[in-house]
Amino acid sequence: MRQIVLDTETTGIDPREGHRLIEIGAVELVNRRLTGQTYHQYINPQREVEAEAIAVHGITNEFLQDKPPFADVADAFWDFIRGAELVIHNAAFDVGFIDHEFKRLHATRGEPRLGPVAEHCGILDTLQLARERHPGQRNSLDALCKRYEIDNGRRVLHGALLDAEILADVYLAMTGGQTALILDAEESRGSEAMASGLSIRRMSLPAGSLRVLQPDDAERAAHLAKLEQIRQAAGTCQWDVLGMVEGPLEEAH
Template structure:
């Protein structure tokens, strides 16, 4: 499963008033693991940012003038999001800007470029009704440090959102109950959903840990006067560092 966490920074609040995207960032996750492969673009908007927007992202007109315009790098975005689920916080805002930029570039709406769009803000509101669900509030709720976030930046925000999304959806790839939607009590459903064990990280015991484990089992053996139940169910080989008892 390939997911893209996307964020933008803009010159203002409404593309209908001529405002443009000035920064675009995407972070890739495959099977709920960050791959380190990301897309990060600064864009020349050919206009100044509103003072309020400039206070948010700090990207000046002079700084952005050295970077390409959206239509010059649009193909990078098209290729990057192809076939993926794209996760955006307050997706309606970012998508309306992306649609406006793609239209100027002679391309179709953003939704046609990817497999699907998920709004993490709507998901958070369902999960935490009546609470603040901004990115900062969610970072605080899930114990994710954003102390280094003095200004909004698309790459940093997308990285933070990726961590928040993993925290909000933790457990979705394990023993999910997949009940029939027509059965309010869950009866007659399909039971536990399929589970892909390949997504789990396998940590093997070290030699020292195996020795310590054998010593603990001997304590149990001595306490009950016979081999403990653990040995009969799952006998383990003696580690090479263990010393045989005489």
């Protein structure tokens, strides 16, 4: 499954008032794993950026003067997102601007309109997902970072690519992404071993010679609390599916 975690910055809040995109940032996930493929582009909106918007993202009119217009980057952007599921926080805002840009572009070129992005891509709104999982709580990107212990220390001002990278971490954590993180860590350790010339070999040990350490009460309580956190975040827990919660842990007491 290919997903594109995406964020934008704009000249203002409403494309119907002539506001435009000025930055697009996106990262690619395939089967819930970051591939390292990204899309990042600043755009000359061919209009003034409102002062209120600059206060949020810090992108000035002077900075954008030598950047390409949307028409020059539209094809590359479309190729990057086409057919993927777009993962966006408050998707209606970003998708509304993207649809507006493509509508203007096709009118300028005299081409048939592609249609709304939702006709060519799936849309997953992480804000709506967070509201369903955490009703009555703050669900801004910063609030979710705090809730899921995601480091957003670099996020002083909004920036599309940085926000997309942070949102990818939040999305994986919110939907039970620990599996992907564990696999990445294991592959990294394996790569390091190969690079250093080390090899992996099996050890022949007599049966029963390995020491088995059982958890104490505090460790078991911490483990069960972590499982409950996963259930609340993802709606399910693989330990439950495998029947491991009330198995070996119960037998140890």
